[in-house]
Amino acid sequence: MTETPEERAAALPHLRRGRLKKGDPVPLPLTMASIYHLPGDPAGFSQYGRFDNQTWEATEELLAHLEDAEAVAFPSGMAAITAVFLSVLKSGDRLLLPTDGYYTPRVFAERFLNGLGITVETRPTAEFLEGGFAGYRMVFVETPSNPGLALCDLEKVAREAHAAGALVVADNTTMTPYGQRPLDLGADMVVAADTKATNGHSDALFGHVASRDPALIASVREWRTLSGAIPGPFEAWLVHRGLETLEVRFERMCNSAETIAERLAGHPAVAAVSFPGLPHHPQHELARRQMLCCGFLIGLTLASAENAERFIDTCSLIQPATSFGGVHSSAERRARWGDAVAPGFVRMSVGCEPVEELWKAMSAALDALV
Template sequence: MTDTPSARAARLAHLRRAELAKGDPVALPLTLATMFHLPGDPAGYAQYGRFSNPTWDAVEKMLTHLEGAPALGFPSGMAATAAVFFGLLKSGDRILLPSDGYYTTRVLTERFLTRLGVTYDTRPTSTFLDGGFEGYRLVFVETPANPGLDICDLVAVCEAAHAAGALVVADNTTMTPYGQRPLDLGADIVVAADTKAPNGHSDVLFGHVASRNAEIMAAVSDWRKLAGGIPGPFEAWLVHRGLETLHVRFERMCNTAEAIAPRLAAHPAVSKVRFPGLESDPSHNLARAQMDRFGFLIGVTLGSEAAAERFINDCALIQPATSFGGVHTSAERRARWGDAVDQGFVRLSIGCEPADELWAALEESLNRSEG
């Protein structure tokens, strides 16, 4: 079977089949144990809840299948990122971060890594190659960047960073493994917040790290075990269930985003739209080259803060909330968190509502927001 998103989705639905004995439940059982029956030599067996859990194992098997690389689960996307930083970096190391990516990664670095002797620089995603990568131990990319949706050339970044002796970490939260495969494009490590589309129901925090480098995964695994940054079994069970429908939801969300983005761009209340699927988007050609889909996030800039707030709050089919990737369409004005975006910039996360009904609600709210 070929390695396409559809082929991976088809196999994902049957991963448990090979492990089932006659009479076993098809659905994954939830294992809440912290202690395991362990007489004699404990080697090769489940030992303690901070070391391993059968429910973790199952969701990590799914993530490994989707990433095409060993994956480890964490209690949030930031926990996954922190495990990479604290598991791999040492005093004297220098790292590069996107200046327009998720702000918490920069805050974590400034407040905690710098205390340990790690230095950092930032650079815009759209010009991430400018200046080269000499002297960096680790290069962290987020493409498309959250929230502005700029894109960098992952293949070129990875080649240049590796030539300079740096590791490349790619945050793939906005795209999921069905939309983009950073490891196939040269990245050493993928981190992601499965809180978003992979779980998809806005009811659990989760994240993962994936890499084809055994030494990297051993270091990240040791950090998780010793620092205790472990996922809960129930959270892992919920993400396992969410992953079973990710392909269906992601396809619906991407299709709807592609239908709605040009309509938003044509509306008189909208001054600017960022969406990689638009031919007019500055990242469109690069997105076509390195992404399987264009994603479900749309950046919409309205004329003012007040217009943006009215658009979000008055739309019957928008959930005003932070985060993204749920089955419901959601939106927020990102400047309220301090992101370097226009005061009227709205990050719109397209959900699973029927496209025509969703557009009708968005258009009605846009028309009112002009007043």
């Protein structure tokens, strides 16, 4: 029987319990080692720091528990994404990417994959099903898209892509396994930047790939070992600690985002709000059907770049920073990075502050723009 999110969350902090001996530390120990004591036959033992590390393996165990699939950890979300590309694609293959997703995979694909003879094409997230998937080796989706929060129907994409012979990879960074389960909807692989909400404390870079296909995950794992794209044990330890509180943090952040998005939509200083939980979002019904909640990211458009910067700088409970998913609320004007959004578009990540205090600070900063 499939576990409920509550059952999965309850079991996660206790996964190590069955292996503990009397007197063992309950918190995960940090293993800082590049070499191991290895006399005689090395088979079946930790051998070298590029092959094995008990700390990152413990973190992979938690990630695998949440994904209900084998997970392989990487030193960043982009390391996870590039591992998927380079362990699967070969010269002559075609790759489909979203035009409005996180921009770095597109830059990487254009700069490096084209040179390897891999054809890279793009399509808007909301129109991902248009045009079909014939001839593609890999279809890479990000839903909700970052930063615009557009959606595509993951189940339909997976069904039609598989019928055309393509693999489906889903970037689930914005939602985590508590908010959306792409593998359950048919994706072959999931990638995520655990730097964000999974770690949650803005102090470590990390990423992972998960898949229920043994051949795909073995190829990704071999890529990691041979390329040396391994996570650091200290970062893995931090992410392990973050995973133990992810469920409670994620629930607080998402509930607060629902409240704040509705209030933002009614504020005179705000020209537009993009949040899948709002009834006017173009894919609201899809969000309610496909996602377990509507996330903690909100896109809001203010009248100008100047207003956006002023709002971010003057709100006492918003941290001006790139990235998202921390315990603190943060925001940035995404046009400064070249995203195809309005100059006054702000991507805001709702944190763990008490929601009424957070709204008080936000509304004060917005009121000053009217």
